[in-house]
Amino acid sequence: MAAPTPAPPSPRRTFLGRQSLPERNYLTDALRTETVGGVILLVAAVAALIWANTYGSSYTSVSHLHFGPEALGLHLSVAHWAADGLLAIFFFVAGVELKRELVAGELRDPKAAALPVVAALCGMAVPAVVYTLVTVLGNGSTSGWAVPTATDIAFALAVLAVIGTSLPSALRAFLLTLAVVDDLFAILIIAVFFTDTIDFVALIGAFVGLAVFYLLLRLNVRGWYVYVPLALVIWGLMYNSGVHATIAGVAMGLMLRCTRREGEERSPGERIEHLVRPLSAGFAVPLFALFSAGVSLSGGALAGVFTRPETLGVVLGLVLGKTIGIFGGTWLATRFTKAELNKELAWADVFAVASLAGIGFTVSLLIGELAFTGDDDMINEVKASVLLGSLIAAVLSGVLLKFRVRRYRALSDAEELDEDESGIPDVYEQDDPEYHLRMAAIHERKAAEHRRLAQLAGAASNKPDSPA
Structure with a gap:
């Protein structure tokens, strides 16, 4: 009796392979906004540093200026409004991004999601371990362990825009997915580890508001004049409950429908995200940076970053921890x-993107404020270490990416090429028989044009000279 034929081995999954066309178009649109917002964020951070180090008294007085209804527990400083109010918009967009990734993006398929999730988790765990080791060995405070765990996608994209590196869409998608998972766990860290006391009446009120928000969405009720006031009430109740108010933004973002129904070009979640993302990237996050990044950068303060265990732990966590964690987690995940890896890319590309993820600006600043509440001097020094660590990560990744810039531009040009002018890049049409017919016709027209020009040139050269 013949032995049974063994089953053919299952094909290996391609890591950082080409995305579907709709996913690529969505990614291009989202990253374009984030890149512009990242440049504005960069300008805001520089402005904050200049303001704080030239007219420090006015910076402090404006940051501590209070306004808002005291009867509702919302008489807050400008800096407080920026951190708890405006960042709720940022986390709302993060919630929509996460929901979309889970139902229509990279995280939809558990097998495909394993790689970026493992990479992001390792990229948060290793910096926390690095910080903890440095502070334990240096007899420092371990309460800031979460500061170097965050990645700032907008700042990372601003760095790419400044150095002029055209990353292939697969690497940009990987960076965005890392940031989305990173934001999810940053939200969980804030909710679990930085909530001291809870007002259960306000918290129950916030949950009731969220239930109403969800019910209105399910009933297809439309109108910003319904949802914006409700969102403000939910945010106010969440703030007064003691849970960080940005959690309200995430919760509402996760409730939006991000799957497309028949006849829809965009889902409601994608449509609202498209409207709110510019507000988040171009206004909310830069204004938060303006009132959070203004730290004193005197020579003594910068030198102290490398002598205090807390600040040294933040710098090493961002620069070494993020790079080692993401690269190591990605490599291990691909093995198991x-x-x-996509044959058009190399592991050096993954290492460069991992180092780019060490830019932990926005959420790292927020967690630094939460981790050392009440200790203004430590908050200032930790912020300085976040800025310095992010700067080192930006320079390091910029150098690494520049080594491969020609390769990236060639891959990007190939992704954008639309020789048949159909509106769809050629790489997405190569399996379509009609595409090959169109290309053959185009090549024949070009050949005929070349022949005609050659004949005209030959006729001109054979024409006798005219008499003087």
Whole structure:
């Protein structure tokens, strides 16, 4: 009796492979906004540093200026409004991004999601371990362990815009997915570890508001004049409950429908995200940076970053921890999931993106404020270490990416090429028989044009000279 034929081995998954066309178009649109917002964020951070180090008294007085209804527990400083109010918009967009990734993006398929999730988790765990080791060995405070765990996608994209590196869409998608998972766990860290006391009446009120918000969405009720006032009430109740108010933004973002129904070009979540993302990237986050990044950068303060265990732990966590965690987690995940790297890319590209993820600006500043509440001097020094660590990560990743800039531009040009002018890049049409017919016709027209020009040139050269 013949032995049974063994089943053919399952094909290996391609890591950082080409995305579907709709996913690529969505990613391009989202990253374009984030890149512009990142440049504004960069300008805001520089403005904050200049303001704080030239007219420090006015910076402090404006940051501590209080306004808002005291009867509702919302008589807050300008800096407080920026951190708890405006960042709720940022986390709302993060919630929509996460929901979309879970139902229509990279995280939809558990097998495909394993790689970026493992990479992001390792990229948060290793910096926390690095910080803890440095502070334990240096007899410092371990309460800031979460500061170097965050990645700032907008700042990272601003760095790419400044150095002029055209990353292939697969690497940009990987960076965005890392940031989305990173934001999710940053939200959980804030909710679990930085909530001291809870007002259960206000918290129950916030949950009731969220239930009403969800019910209105399910009933297809439309109108910003319904949702914006309700969102403000939910935010106010969440703030007064003791849970960080940005959690309200995430919760509402996760409730939006991000799957497309028949006849829809965009889902409601994608449509609202498209409207709110510019507000988040171009206004909310830069204004938060303006009132959070203004730290004193005197020579003594910068030198102290490398002598205090807390600040040194933040710098090493961002620069070394993020790079080692993301790169190591990605490499291990590919080994255990039997995935193979896209043949057009190299592991050096993954290492460069991992180092780019060490830019932990926005959420790291927020967590630094929460971790050392009440200790203004430590908050100032930790902020300085976040800025310095992010700067080192930006320079390091910029150098690494520049080594491969020609390769990236070639890949990007190939992704954008639309020789048949159909409105769809050629790489997405190569399996379509009609595409090959169109290309053959185009090549024939070009050949005929070349022949006609050659004949005209030959006729001109054979024409006798006219008499003087």
